[in-house]
Amino acid sequence: MMILKKPMTIILSFIVLILILLVVGKVFVSLKFKNEVGTLFSESGNISHKKFHYNQLQGLPEPVQRYFRLVLKEGQPYISYIRLKHDGLFKTDQKKDWVAIAGEQYFTTQTPGFIWKGTTSMFTAKDRYISSTGRLVVSLFSILKIADGRGEKYDHGELLRWLGESVWFPTNLLPNQHLQWFPIDNTTARLAFSYNNISISYIVSFNAKGEIIHFQTQRYMGDGGLTTWIGIVSNYKKINGVKVPTTIEAIYRLKEGDFSYAKFKVNKIEYDKPFKF
Template sequence: MRMNRKNTLLLAATALTMPVLTLALGRALAAYRLRRDVTRLFARVPPTAGQVFRAAELAGLPAPVQRYFRHVLPEGQPYLRGLRLRHTGQFKTDLKNDWIAIEGQQYITADPPGFIWQGITRWFTARDEYVAGRGRLAVRLLGAVPIAGGTGPAYNQGELLRWLIESTWLPTTLLPGKNITWTAIDDQSARLTLSHQGQVVSCLVRFNAQNEVTECEAMRQMDEATQGLWLCRFEQYRRWQGVLIPGVGEASYVVEGVRQPYARFRVQTLEFEPLQPFCGGAATRPATSAAAGAAPA
């Protein structure tokens, strides 16, 4: 059958449109899943109990930890229930790969411990979470086609550890309690330990001369079979709604004694209330190189 010019042009236009349509549908599906799951995550958070921070409760904590809390929390600060944030930055899909631009959203709950992070690049959507005591990683091509992921004990431990370290964005969560303990090491560091649903995770926390958390160090699964030394660095602290928290974070693994960063994020928006998903914005559209330009070296 001979194809006329009109049909040829129609088929060509369809062929060009399909990838764009597939990408748009994938992004929309990822955004829907994120809103649904974040709503469920925040539904688990109890109403505020009216508890506030008092410096007197720091008695007995290691000296650098006491200085940290006095520095970042104002007296009378209500305990935070959770947060939502948007970030820009750069990311590596493998330690040997080049940097790519990424934008993301993260949602964290204090009690029970939990978080959902979703990042989006030009070609894939990545999802990291710790919900109801279970960790999970999911990566989807064009936001729709699963290409990588995992669940199980290693992910449960790794994601709970991520929640603990990234609670520098939610510092009332790190105040001593039934599940949180601090152990003295020296005048510039302390060990932070969390127990939750039978799991125990711990990290070494280092503080600078300004009494800010600058680095956290712990062993974490790099893949299904390998553990590695995991380093998270924080800098450029600023006050968000009265609470002093880092504006920039970087995650690395140490391989054969060499620190190899794979994620560099800069916070663009952070809110402690309301506990609800963002509408649109980052993590629903592909990141551009310009969006990542502010990430630290």
């Protein structure tokens, strides 16, 4: 028995060390994320002095006018900062099972930007567009980095994400020097956005109520080529005086079939609170 005591002590010490490293690592990651949120908000400004008025809708495609009349009220201040929380399901590969995920996300509008952190039982994913730069980092158990995507394809893809998720803060979809709407038919319109030498666009579909229900674009799938990407939103609710969807599904349309990889349900949205939850 005495012979086994030393190996058991070594094993227990090793386990304790691993647990300490995990705790320290998670604390470090949490502090780093808080700093990144602070950087995001510091790089943008407050535009709540601007107000939405229905006369701004003149000349816009008919379904776009219906949308803004539905989701915004006369005199609605422009939204500057957004923070939200969600839960849902996530899939890393078509052949993998869905896993539960919880996320929090922060956006700015005067300067395009966002940061998102999604946490599962096994990994943490962090998506961001800050300082005109896109990046995707995935870490095992929140501390061991297993993927770090960056470069022009990620700049393009993360700016697309920011624009599509503007359905959660719809004053960001009003026309400005960077953003335009173009007519297609009574239920669809093209949304075009140009910023920092990147031009992106969506084909946006609306239902009879005026809700945006579907948007489609060409997006890089990781480091691969451009692929059809689809976002489906639903379950609109009035939150903070603004009508927004509370569920979203993200899909890549591949040759072998649609790859649905994210199904999120928003639990909380708050405006113009430029600090972390």
